[in-house]
Amino acid sequence: MNIILFGPPAAGKGTQAKRLVSERGFVQLSTGDMLRAARSAGTELGQRVAAIMDSGQLVSDAIVIELIEDQLDTHKDAAGFIFDGFPRTVPQAEALDATLAKRDMEVDAVIRLRVDEDALLERVTKRYEEQGREDDNPETFKKRIEAYNAQTAPLLPIYAERKKLVEVDGMGTIESVAGEIDSALDRKKGGATEKPGFFARLFGKS
């Protein structure tokens, strides 16, 4: 089963993804974690994306798509993937469909963590104090929220139309959010889906 954990920055996607990894044996693919690892390792990629990440903007689609494809190849025998922070744009979502289809897979569910933006700012201020992530400072965080609303949120109606979208209240405790996700996934196992190719039809591409 392949799941997208969807929601604005600091909605709790990473926490829930890690739980699903330990409880269900899925592989978490977080493009944010991969980019931060590249920066810590001082790779050429890490140096290239540093300023963009620190400004709260999105790095190019090509970069994150390549990271995801490498990981899909690395974990060929995974029980399933949890995409965390990817896709964040329409081209990324199209690329994900295409690359999964090549591997005889598809997106099975998109779990949206619904959160309140003011509460997020509080969460992130705390994380900034604890972890010192430059892009968590309040000014940059507002830019990240803007990027989410402008470039990522438009994916929601698309996945809703494909009957992939499941809405979960992300403002509860970690345990209550986990419980909602678990029941949503169990329901989804037998649920209706649209085949890949949907984006191609929607955007008139062949």
Ligand code: AMP
């Ligand atoms: P995150 O930890 O997922 O919020 O990601 C931190 C930063 O990494 C984002 O603000 C972007 O600059 C970059 N990033 C992570 N994932 C993506 C993505 N799928 N597309 C573009 N940029 C990304």
